[in-house]
Amino acid sequence: MGNMNLTLKVWRQKNAQTPGKFVTYKAEGISPDMSFLEMLDVVNESLILKSEEPIHFDHDCREGICGMCSLYINGHPHGPKRAITTCQLHMRSFKDGETITIEPWRAAPFPVIKDLAVDRSAFDRIQQAGGYVSVNTGGVPDANEILIPKVIADEAFNSATCIGCGACVAACKNASAMLFVSAKVSQFAMLPQGQTERWSRVQKMVAQMDEEGFGNCTNTGACEAECPKEIQLTNISRMNNDYFSAKLFREEHAHEE
């Protein structure tokens, strides 16, 4: 496969206050072995040489684990391939001469900072509201001191693979963050270490999620299909179950507000 020539339709927006628009760029001589972000790097270098403002986009580890890269590519968060992030998407997934439309995540709680970079600090605030466990300082406890059945450990680890990229919000027709929040609730709710704050955690995180203005889940399953870490919809049911238990049936209320 030789090098590719592509047409990019990229969302350019100066800042949150200014309305944005699509700008068309040519990406020429692109190696099919480049990642999508490397292709954007090449385009940006050519823009810099022409003294134009480069395209702003989020990226960090470039190996699919940090959750920093985003991009809504041709109608899919993280592009057309299943279970990968944008940085793991390679140009061989596209055809020579193809037009690729690149948009930022679209959600009111994710305002555009510039071009394709959005402010995802709403996720940080949800995490800070309750997405943690308290541990005692002191001596290092023995590994595997607390016995956990393997199926439970596996399920908790599956939930814990969420990298908080926001693709679920981007994919959801309601811009709901429930897949993210439910993964962050579930990863602790299933483990013994997470029991201390189990009922307060789910209430605080859901309250913060509502505060941020995300939409409401209608169980369409678009989030599950687009999640780069294949977080399952079951997490949302698990979160709902814990939330309703905490609100309607539990006597102990850890949070007094």
Added chain:
Amino acid sequence: MSEFKQTFNSSLGKKLIMALTGLFLCTFLIVHLGGNLLLFKNDDGFGFNVYANFLTHFPPIEVVAYLLYLCIVVHAIYALVLTVKNRRARPVGYAVVNKSPASWSSKNMGLLGSVLLLFLVIHMGNFWYTYKYTHNVGYKEYRTDLSSGITTSSNFTPLSPDFENSVQTANNTEIVRVKDLHATVAFVFHNIWYVLIYVIAMGAVSFHLLHGFQSAFRTLGWVHRKYTPIVEFIGTWLFAVIIPVGFALMPIVYYFCR
């Protein structure tokens, strides 16, 4: 009390209300279909008219009926509130919307629900309102010979316009006089436009419940490796196939066969 308010005002609380009212409406459909199967009996509406009379004159049913109307209204209002909130969560849409892997019905619950609400207005106007609040429904008299069990029917005009029903037994003959809703049904179902509206609405019921029934269980948090396939089976076959097809057959059978 504010604790409850806070719970039901949260995103999950609103979804809980949608799920509970929706499931209650689902159970009603089973009862409604079961009773209406009497329409398929070729008895000049005897069974159906007596059933309709029972529904409108048995106080506990009246109470449940008003609970049902309340559920319809609450389900619709909460759907509207949630939809507005969902729209606000994405003020700027995408330029490219790809074919999402989500099912068509799951993405169009609002549209399907609106069709159903409109249908309910027409449907209740056709029968419920006409039966309860107008004098447009005639009366039938059914005479059953208790020794042979043969029933004959005839039209009947009561002396008072407020006459409801009567049952009397004389000379080994049972005489039942009731409002003839069956004639109203037959009249409405001989209008091709109503037949079309009813059949289309049942299509909407099918798609609405294909997603709605199992989605309600997910919202309630009742997801289990063993039971979820059963819920999905019931949601698909009972609520999205048997019930809508059963209802849709009524206008079709009356239009073409009666």
